[in-house]
Amino acid sequence: MKPPNTGTERHRTRARGPATALAAIAAATAVALNLAIPAQAASTLKAAAEARGRYFGTALTRGDLGISAEVNLAAAQFDMVTPGNEMKWDATEPSKGSFNFGSGDQIVSFAQSHGMRVRGHNLVWHAQLPAWVGGVPLNQVQGVMENHITTEATHYRGKVYAWDVVNEPYNEDGTLRQDVFYKAMGSGYIAAALRAAHAADPNAKLYINDYNIEGINAKSNGLYSLAQSLLAQGVPLHGIGLESHFIVGQVPSSLQANMERFAALGLDVAITELDDRIQMPADSSELQQQGTDYGRVVNACLAVPRCVGVSQWGVDDGHTWIPGTFPGYGAPMMWDSSYQPKPAYQAALSALNSGTSSPSQSPSQSPSQSPLSSPSSSPSSPVPGACSATIKTINSWGGGFQSEVTVRAGSSAVNGWTVKWAWPGGQSISSLWNGVSSGSGSSVTVRNESYNGSVAAGASTTFGFTANGAAATPTATCTSP
Numbered sequence: 244m245k246p247p248n249t250g251t252e253r254h255r256t257r258a259r260g261p262a263t264a265l266a267a268i269a270a271a272t273a274v275a276l277n278l279a280i281p282a283q284a285a286s287t288l289k290a291a292a293e294a295r296g297r298y299f300g301t302a303l304t305r306g307d308l309g310i311s312a313e314v315n316l317a318a319a320q321f322d323m324v325t326p327g328n329e330m331k332w333d334a335t336e337p338s339k340g341s342f343n344f345g346s347g348d349q350i351v352s353f354a355q356s357h358g359m360r361v362r363g364h365n366l367v368w369h370a371q372l373p374a375w376v377g378g379v380p381l382n383q384v385q386g387v388m389e390n391h392i393t394t395e396a397t398h399y400r401g402k403v404y405a406w407d408v409v410n411e412p413y414n415e416d417g418t419l420r421q422d423v424f425y426k427a428m429g430s431g432y433i434a435a436a437l438r439a440a441h442a443a444d445p446n447a448k449l450y451i452n453d454y455n456i457e458g459i460n461a462k463s464n465g466l467y468s469l470a471q472s473l474l475a476q477g478v479p480l481h482g483i484g485l486e487s488h489f490i491v492g493q494v495p496s497s498l499q500a501n502m503e504r505f506a507a508l509g510l511d512v513a514i515t516e517l518d519d520r521i522q523m524p525a526d527s528s529e530l531q532q533q534g535t536d537y538g539r540v541v542n543a544c545l546a547v548p549r550c551v552g553v554s555q556w557g558v559d560d561g562h563t564w565i566p567g568t569f570p571g572y573g574a575p576m577m578w579d580s581s582y583q584p585k586p587a588y589q590a591a592l593s594a595l596n597s598g599t600s601s602p603s604q605s606p607s608q609s610p611s612q613s614p615l616s617s618p619s620s621s622p623s624s625p626v627p628g629a630c631s632a633t634i635k636t637i638n639s640w641g642g643g644f645q646s647e648v649t650v651r652a653g654s655s656a657v658n659g660w661t662v663k664w665a666w667p668g669g670q671s672i673s674s675l676w677n678g679v680s681s682g683s684g685s686s687v688t689v690r691n692e693s694y695n696g697s698v699a700a701g702a703s704t705t706f707g708f709t710a711n712g713a714a715a716t717p718t719a720t721c722t723s724p
C-alpha cells in the first residue's frame with residue numbers, strides 16, 4: 244500500500260533565455276501587428292519558461308553547492324533558487340536574538356552570480372523551529388516572531404523575489420495547526436507575520452505556502468477562506484505557494500481550477516516544491532507517467548495567467564528528500580542520479596515550448612546569463628534559401644554532456660531542415676528533443692520535428708540532446724529540401 248500524500252509528520256526534521264535580437268524584433272513586430280507569435284523551441288527550462296513569462300526554479304542546499312555536476316545543471320536549466328534549508332528559523336536564529344545568515348547568503352550569492360532569482364523559504368513554520376521558541380512565554384511569542392521576521396527579511400531586503408512568510412499552517416481538515424504561534428495569537432499570527440514581512444521588505448511578494456492544497460479539498464478550502472479574509476482586511480498577501488509533492492499518477496484533476504480560484508482573488512500562484520515520487524524500482528511506464536504528470540503541472544500553470552512559475556524541489560534523483568521520508572520511494576525529479584534527463588524533463592520542456600506565447604504577466608525581471616563558458620562550433624556559411632547550424636555545449640559532467648543546436652534560416656524561409664555532423668571521438672547521443680535523429684556510428688543526422696521545420700528568413704529554432712563521451716562541438720552542416 245502506498246502511503247498517502249499527506250502530513251508534515253512525514254516531513255521529518257533532519258539536519259530570458261537569451262532571445263536573439265531578431266527574435267525580439269519579430270516578437271515586437273508581431274505584437275504591434277496583433278499577430279500570433281510563433282512559438283520558438285527553447286532547449287532549457289529557463290529559456291522556455293521565460294518565453295512564456297514564467298520562471299523555472301529549483302531548491303538547492305549549501306551541500307548541493309559543492310557538487311559541481313548538480314550546480315552546473317541547475318545553473319544551465321533554472322532561473323530561480325529556493326534555499327532547501329538555509330533560511331529556516333533553526334538555521335537563522337538558533338538561539339534567541341542570535342542570527343546567522345551565512346548559509347543563506349551563500350545560496351543568494353550563488354543565485355546572483357548565475358543570474359537566478361531567489362524565493363525566500365521560510366519565515367514562520369512549526370517545523371525546523373528551534374526548541375527555544377517553544378519555551379517562550381505565550382505573551383512574548385508575537386514579539387519574538389516579529390523580531391525574527393523583521394531581522395531576516397531586512398537582511399535579505401532587495402535580494403529575494405518572494406518570501407514564503409507562513410509555511411504549512413494548515414491541518415488536512417482545513418483547520419489551522421495549533422502550533423506555538425497559533426496558541427499565542429490565534430489565527431491572527433498570519434496577518435501579523437505578513438505585515439511584519441511587508442514592513443521589512445516592501446517589494447517582496449509575500450506567500451502562504453502549503454502541501455496538499457494543490458487540488459480543491461478541505462485543506463485548500465480553509466486556505467481559500469483565510470486568503471479572502473486577509474485580503475478583505477488589507478493584509479499584504481500576494482501569493483499562494485502550492486508545494487506539489489505528488490505521487491506518480493496522482494496529480495489532482497482540479498489543480499488548474501484551484502489555481503484559478505486563488506488567482507481570481509487577485510493573488511499570484513506558484514508551484515513551489517514540485518516532485519513526483521515513484522515506488523522503487525521505477526519502471527519505464529512509471530517514468531512515462533511521471534512525464535505526463537510533469538507536463539500536466541506545467542500546462543496547468545501556463546493556463547493560469549497569474550501562475551508565475553514552477554519550482555522543482557531539487558535537481559536530480561540522487562539528491563532528494565524523498566527516500567529519507569518515504570522509504571521505498573524515489574526517482575521524483577526530472578534528471579536521474581547520473582544527471583541524465585528523464586521523460587519528465589522532455590515533457591516539461593515540450594509543454595513550455597508548445598502553444599502560443601501570450602503571457603499576461605511581465606516576463607521575469609532577471610535575464611539569465613550563460614552560466615558556463617559554452618564552446619560553440621562555427622556555423623556553416625549561410626546561403627540564400629538555405630540554413631546554418633551551430634552546436635553549443637550547455638552542460639557537461641563526467642562521461643557526458645548536453646548541447647543545444649541552433650538552426651538558422653538564411654535570406655529566405657526554409658520549410659524543413661536537416662543537420663549533419665560527425666563525432667570526433669566516439670561520442671553518441673543518448674537523448675534528443677525537438678528533432679528526429681538518424682545516422683550511425685560517428686555520423687549524425689537530425690531532421691526537424693513536424694512542428695519546427697518552418698523557419699522564417701533570418702530566424703532560428705533550436706533542438707537539444709545529451710550525449711555520452713567527452714564534450715565536443717563539431718562543425719555541423721544544414722540543408723533544406
Ligand code: 9MR
Binds near residue numbers: 254255370371
Ligand atoms: O528538503 C528539506 C529537507 O532537507 C529537510 O530535511 C526537511 C525538513 O522538514 O525539509 C525539506 O523541505 C521541506 C520544505 O521546507 C517545506 N515543504 C516540505 C519540504 C520537504 O519536506
